[in-house]
Amino acid sequence: MFRLAYNTNGLAHHRLLDALRMLADLGYEGVAITPDVGQLDPLEPSPRLVDDVRRWSEELGLALAVETGARFVLDPRRKHWPTLLEPDAADRARRVRLLQRCIDLAADLDASLISIWSGAAPCGSVGDRRGGPAASEELWRRLCDGVREVLDHGRERGVTVSFEPEPGMFLERPSGYLELCERLGADGDDLGLTLDVGHCLVTGDHPVGEQIRALRPRLAHVHLDDIAEGRHEHRLFGEGVLNLPDTLNALLETSYEGMAAVELSRDSHRGAWAAQESLRRIQAALGRSN
Numbered sequence: 213m214f215r216l217a218y219n220t221n222g223l224a225h226h227r228l229l230d231a232l233r234m235l236a237d238l239g240y241e242g243v244a245i246t247p248d249v250g251q252l253d254p255l256e257p258s259p260r261l262v263d264d265v266r267r268w269s270e271e272l273g274l275a276l277a278v279e280t281g282a283r284f285v286l287d288p289r290r291k292h293w294p295t296l297l298e299p300d301a302a303d304r305a306r307r308v309r310l311l312q313r314c315i316d317l318a319a320d321l322d323a324s325l326i327s328i329w330s331g332a333a334p335c336g337s338v339g340d341r342r343g344g345p346a347a348s349e350e351l352w353r354r355l356c357d358g359v360r361e362v363l364d365h366g367r368e369r370g371v372t373v374s375f376e377p378e379p380g381m382f383l384e385r386p387s388g389y390l391e392l393c394e395r396l397g398a399d400g401d402d403l404g405l406t407l408d409v410g411h412c413l414v415t416g417d418h419p420v421g422e423q424i425r426a427l428r429p430r431l432a433h434v435h436l437d438d439i440a441e442g443r444h445e446h447r448l449f450g451e452g453v454l455n456l457p458d459t460l461n462a463l464l465e466t467s468y469e470g471m472a473a474v475e476l477s478r479d480s481h482r483g484a485w486a487a488q489e490s491l492r493r494i495q496a497a498l499g500r501s502n
Contacts, residue, residue: 213464213469214434214463214464214468214469214470214471214472215241215242215275215469215470215471215472216239216240216241216242216472216474216491216494217235217240217241217242217243217244217274217275217277217471217472217473217474218235218240218242218243218244218473218474218487218490219243219244219246219279219435219473219474219475219476219477220243220244220245220246220251220279221246221248221279221281221282221475221477221480222474222475222476222477222478222479222480222483222486222487223480223483223484223487224248224250224251224480224483225480225481225483226480226483226484228245228251228252228261228265229261229264229265229268231243232265232268232269232272232274233268233272234484234487235274235487236272236273236274238487238488238491239491240274240487240491241273241274241275242274242275242276242277242471242473243269243274243275243276243277243473244276244277244278244279244327244435244471244473244475245265245276245277245278245279245321245323246278246279246280246281246282247278247279247280247282247285247314247317248282248283248285249282249284249285252265252317253285254280254282254285254310254313254314254317255285255310255313257317257320262317262320262321265321266320266321266322269321269322270322275323275324275471276318276321276322276323276324277318277323277324277325277326277327277433277471277473278314278315278317278318278321278323278325278326278327279326279327280310280311280314280326280327280328280329281327281329281477285310286306286307286310292331292332293331294306294307294331295307295330295331295332295333295382296308296330296331296354296355296358296359297330297331297332297333297334297351297354297355297382298334298354299334304354304357304358307331307358308358308361308362311326311328311362311365312361312362312365314326315362315365315366315369315371315373316369318369318371319369319370319371323371324371324372325371325372325373325374325404325432325433325470325471326366326371326372326373326374327374327375327376327406327433328359328362328373328374328375328376329375329376329377329378329381329383330355330375330378330381330382330383331381331382332380332381332382333347333351333381333382335351337351337382338381338382338383338384339351339352339355339382339383339388339391340377340383340384340385340387340388340391341384341385342416347382351382352395355382355383355392356392356395356396359373359375359392359396359399359403360396360399363396363399363402363403366402367402372402372404372432373402373403373404374403374404374405374406374432374433375389375392375403375404375405375406376405376406376407376408376411376433376435377389377408377411377415378408378411379411379414379415379444380444384411384414384415385415385417386405386407386412386417386423386427387417389405389430390430393430404430404431404432404433405427405430405431405432405433406432406433406434406435407423407424407427407431407433407434407435408434408435408437408475409423409424409434409435409436409437409454409459410435410436410437410438410439410444410446410447410452410454410475411435411439411444413439413442413452413453413454414439414442414443414444419455419458420454420455420458420459420462421455421458421459421461421462422462424459424462424463424466424468425462425465425466428466428468431466431468431470432470433470433471433473434463434468434470434471434472434473435472435473435474435475436449436459436472436473436474436475436490436494437449437454437474437475437476438450438451438452438453438454438456439452439453439454440452440453445478446475446476446477446478446479447476448476448479448486448489448490448493449490449493449494449497450493456493456494456497457497457498460494460497460498474487474490474491474494476490
C-alpha cells in the first residue's frame with residue numbers, strides 16, 4: 213500500500229521537528245518536506261537540523277520526500293522566480309542550482325525523491341494547453357536543458373527526480389509531462405511523474421482514478437487535495453468535487469507503493485487540525501472504497 217504523508221508547506225508555523233513528531237503521532241507514514249526560508253532553508257541548511265530530521269524520521273518510521281515549491285526562496289519579491297524558462301541563462305542557472313541543492317539535501321536526509329516543476333513562462337505561454345497555440349521550441353529547449361542538469365545530479369546522488377504538472381505553469385497537464393519525457397529522449401526514462409490529483413480537476417484531466425490507472429507506469433509521487441469550481445486552490449477533502457474513494461482505490465488497485473502526500477498549503481493557520489481532519493476523512497474514504 214502507498215505511504216500516506218503530509219506536506220510541510222501546510223505546517224509553515226510549526227518547527228520542523230515538532231511537525232515530524234505530530235504527524236507520526238497522528239498516524240502518517242511519511243512527510244513531504246518543503247525546504248523554505250523558515251523551515252530547513254535549502255540555501256543555508258543547518259547541518260544539525262538536517263541530522264536531527266534524518267534521525268528523528270528514521271526513529272519515527274517516517275519516509276521523506278523533498279518538495280521544491282517554496283514561494284520566495286530565491287527572490288523575496290517574485291513568487292517562484294526565477295524559473296527554468298527565463299531568457300537569461302544566469303537566471304535559469306540559479307533555479308538549477310537550487311534544485312541541485314535540494315537533491316543534496318534529499319541525499320543527506322535519506323529521502324529518495326525530489327519533486328520539481330517547470331515554472332511559468334515569462335510570456336505566459338503554456339506548452340500543453342488544449343487547443344492553444346504551440347509553444348516556442350526555445351521554451352522547450354530551456355526546460356529540457358535545465359531538467360537534464362537536474363537529472364544528472366540526481367543520478368550522481370542516487371535521488372529520483374519527479375516532475376509535477378502545475379496549473380498556470382508552462383506544463384500544466386500529464387500530457388505535457390509525457391511530451392517532456394519524449395523530448396528528453398533516454399534521459400526521460402529517469403524522470404518520474406508527480407501527480408497532484410487536484411490539478412487534474414483544474415485542467416480537466418479526469419476522472420482522476422482513470423488518470424492514475426493510465427499513468428501508473430510513470431507514477432513516482434502523489435499529492436492529495438480537493439478542488440472546487442475548477443479553481444486552483446487546494447482544499448480539504450469534501451470541500452470540492454474530488455471523488456476521494458475512487459482516487460484512493462485507484463492507487464490501491466494499481467499497487468502504487470510510493471508516497472501520497474496531503475498538500476494544503478493555504479491551511480498553515482490551522483495546520484494541526486487540518487492534518488488530523490485530513491487523515492480522518494482519508495480513513496473514512498478508504499473504508500468506503502473497500
